[in-house]
Amino acid sequence: MIRKNTETDVTMENIKPININERISRQVPLVAYTLLILLPLTLVFFASFKTLKQLYNDPLGIPEKWSILNYIRLFANENMLIYFKNSFFVTFTSVFFILLLGSMISYAIIRMPNVVGNILFGFVTLGMMVPTQVKMIPTYVLLSDLNLLNKHSGLILVTIATLIPICVFILTGFMKTLPKGLLEAAMIDGASHWQVYSKIVIPLSLPAIASTAIFSFVITWNDLLHPLLFIKSSSLKTLPLALLQFQGEYLTDYPMIFAGVVAASIPMIIIYIFFQRWFIQGMTAGSMKG
């Protein structure tokens, strides 16, 4: 006898159109969040084309004249290129070492016996729980003792130490999802730990590494606190610190600051667009596999 399964029959009538209320309740929070992010950015972008007077008269409006005078003034300051260079140097060096050391630690954690690996993982990621403000003074004293104050090397060292925990957290989570058999196959094929790490684990972890790279890049590039604490010489300043120059005691040149902010965010936007695909893959990795 052929049983007619009426319950699971799919016909045009029983495919429900998506309820309009459901659609609104789904879209509204997304639109609200997007506006929350986009509005200030748009205001900053508009303000960077205004004069100070225009900004005070009409802080929220579209610029009357799209003048690039602020950008010209910004780059007319010959130090600005040095600040860019400093930021690039500090950021790229820090991110390079964060990824190199972080991925090595993560590899070590996944290859160690469970208990030892978990202890090391807990120890390293404990660093995420300590706010920078709490360790400002001890770090300052330490760098002073090491004669690393007012040096890029000191700033880079502190940045690496601050960001390694989060890097290890993300990368270990990802590497744990790699099939153990792959690493064992490589060991049997004749690979040393270094070769397993560099030829198997790193290429397969690229999505997670890309997202960690972007994450670390944004934090380091935007970092104001550490340069403010450790860098004194004008020639060593990074961009966020340099932009503070436009903030006076009595008068702040907001259009210049905003022009600086827009210019400073361009490298981040480029890098984000470039790595976007991997970034999303990295953030969702591990969620699908057991």
Next chain:
Amino acid sequence: MAGVKIENVYKYYNKNTIAVSDFSLEIKDGEFLVLVGPSGCGKSTTLRMVAGLEEVTKGNIYIGEKNVTNMEPKDRDIAMVFQDYALYPHMSVYENMAFGLKLRKYPKDEIIQRVENAAEILGITHLFERQPRQLSGGQRQRVALGRAIVRKPQVFLMDEPLSNLDAKLRVQMRAELVKLQRKLATTTIYVTHDQTEAMTMGDRIVIMKDGFMQQAGTPEEIYHNPINLFVADFIGSPSMNFVEGSLVTEDDQVEFETDGFKIGFNSLIKLGQINEKEVILGFRPENISLDTKNKGSWSKPINCQIELIEDLGAEKILFMKAENQEFQVKLFDSNFEGKVGQSLQVYLDLSRIHIFSKDSGQKIWNAGGGR
């Protein structure tokens, strides 16, 4: 090529978890040895200890003359094929196969030659440029084998390499693997939970349970002369029939008596030959016949009833019941026209029976091997 010697090897994960206990075995050069047993019996752990992927708690492992117990896997000169193939997903088929040779810094010409030779043997030359995700299960299996054979190792280790293939492909690959092993004559240790694979592939089989080796021998020895109830039950499909009963003496003859029937041993078992009274009688489904025309030492008829018939085409499996005793009969007669519920008389081939101790489960007597 080299043999492998495993000497009193133990593997403890902690005090209460014993994975392998007192495992000793000598595998001859060029031999195809199969480790078989149910899940958790320690067969994969044993293989992984030979590979160097698990530490040995106690004991020694030798490959050839070399004690490799504490050696890194890369220094043991072995190749392993994993259950899930473990192909490197970011490398092409060629790169996968050449990876081990590159790491060992072979000259480029030799790498090309070896990879091409191996690929030719396995018929995968046309797949060189493909990534593992673009291959079917069977092709992946071949690439994994290729990666193992290019290295020309002393020993092949295979951890259930066919279990991810569908039934038909598994049978085909089984035969190919055996042919390949014969051709290369490389010592091979093969782990499986499938007794058919073990029986058809191995020169010798080792049956394991709960970390202990139960029996080692040729497929024939294990099938016809199982050492205990576990081995007798595990090997063979359908598995051996077991009937609990007692040995009694009547008119100076030893007889087996159970709920449904009584079997005289026709002087096969002499008085006093077996001391235990409560025993388990074991007989394979193909050692029962509906008549006594064929050669054999047939018992008196046993009255029983057909409960179910499984028709496999070339053979039929009859599920029989004699009073409270149930057993299976394998018939190779495709013309058999019995029906469910029909009463029959069957005869047991006394020259093929086994008697096991009810207490220990150990074999105490079998017709082929005596006591």
